[in-house]
Amino acid sequence: MSNILAEAIKVRDALVAKGIETPMINLTKSKDQRRDEIEQKMRDVLTLIGLDLTDDSIEETPHRLAKMFVDEIFSGLDYANFPKITNIENRMKVSEMVLVNDVTLTSTCEHHFVTIDGTVSVAYYPKKWVIGLSKINRVIAFFAQRPQVQERLTEQVLLAFQTILETEDVAVYVKATHFCVKCRGIKDSNSYTVTSAFGGVFLEDRETRKEFLSLINK
Ligand SMILES: Nc1nc2c(ncn2[C@@H]2O[C@H](COP(=O)(O)OP(=O)(O)OP(=O)(O)O)[C@@H](O)[C@H]2O)c(=O)[nH]1
Numbered sequence: 001m002s003n004i005l006a007e008a009i010k011v012r013d014a015l016v017a018k019g020i021e022t023p024m025i026n027l028t029k030s031k032d033q034r035r036d037e038i039e040q041k042m043r044d045v046l047t048l049i050g051l052d053l054t055d056d057s058i059e060e061t062p063h064r065l066a067k068m069f070v071d072e073i074f075s076g077l078d079y080a081n082f083p084k085i086t087n088i089e090n091r092m093k094v095s096e097m098v099l100v101n102d103v104t105l106t107s108t109c110e111h112h113f114v115t116i117d118g119t120v121s122v123a124y125y126p127k128k129w130v131i132g133l134s135k136i137n138r139v140i141a142f143f144a145q146r147p148q149v150q151e152r153l154t155e156q157v158l159l160a161f162q163t164i165l166e167t168e169d170v171a172v173y174v175k176a177t178h179f180c181v182k183c184r185g186i187k188d189s190n191s192y193t194v195t196s197a198f199g200g201v202f203l204e205d206r207e208t209r210k211e212f213l214s215l216i217n218k
């Protein structure tokens with residue numbers, strides 16, 4: 001736990017207090033241990049599917065899956081991976097909306113463990129702080145690298161930025177295609193899902209919300 005940044009702990013506590021934290025347990029095993037155990041269990045799963053793991057193309061797949069789960073697509077379950085964010089004091093007194101539009105979103109649906117593919121737009125009115133623009137992408141990527149449902153992801157991103165920026169005035173808009181809808185089940189390759197979450201002035205003032213939505217052209 002010691003390598004978790006104070007900012008990350010603040011964000012986690014805020015999500016827990018609001019009841020929007022991802023259902024997760026405390027990780028006690030080392031990454032090596034977790035990779036090893038996942039690899040063994042994935043070996044069993046792939047064999048039960050009917051694959052021959054002596055084939056040289058797939059013999060390393062259980063190992064690849066273990067690495068992918070721990071180090072890549074589910075790395076956002078570990079707050080040690082929360083991005084380092086340098087808050088810059090708003091000395092230039094920016095008072096207009098800061099908008100980062102169409103940030104790439106690649107996440108994983110928690111119901112079927114297949115891809116969620118979309119974009120996220122985030123806007124805020126700076127109060128005390130501004131942050132580096134790339135940090136907006138990095139925070140979104142952190143929460144995307146978890147098993148997710150789109151509604152909770154949207155709320156988590158909103159509260160994370162409200163906590164980091166110390167302002168309620170944040171808006172989040174997510175548009176995504178769910179491969180659990182596209183490649184299996186109902187097999188609808190056309191539909192997409194839109195979710196949004198608004199705080200402060202974006203919630204209270206219809207004109208501000210309209211301005212945000214028109215700026216992102218939705
Ligand atoms: N609200 C919400 N639902 C989601 C999201 N991702 C997937 N789902 C839905 O979660 C549901 C899971 O439903 P279940 O009935 O338990 O699973 P299933 O029988 O495999 O469902 P089908 O997809 O209808 O075959 C499905 O309707 C998915 O489309 C999401 O981000 N938000």
Ligand SMILES: [Zn+2]
Binds near residue numbers: 110112113179180
């Ligand atoms: Zn799904």
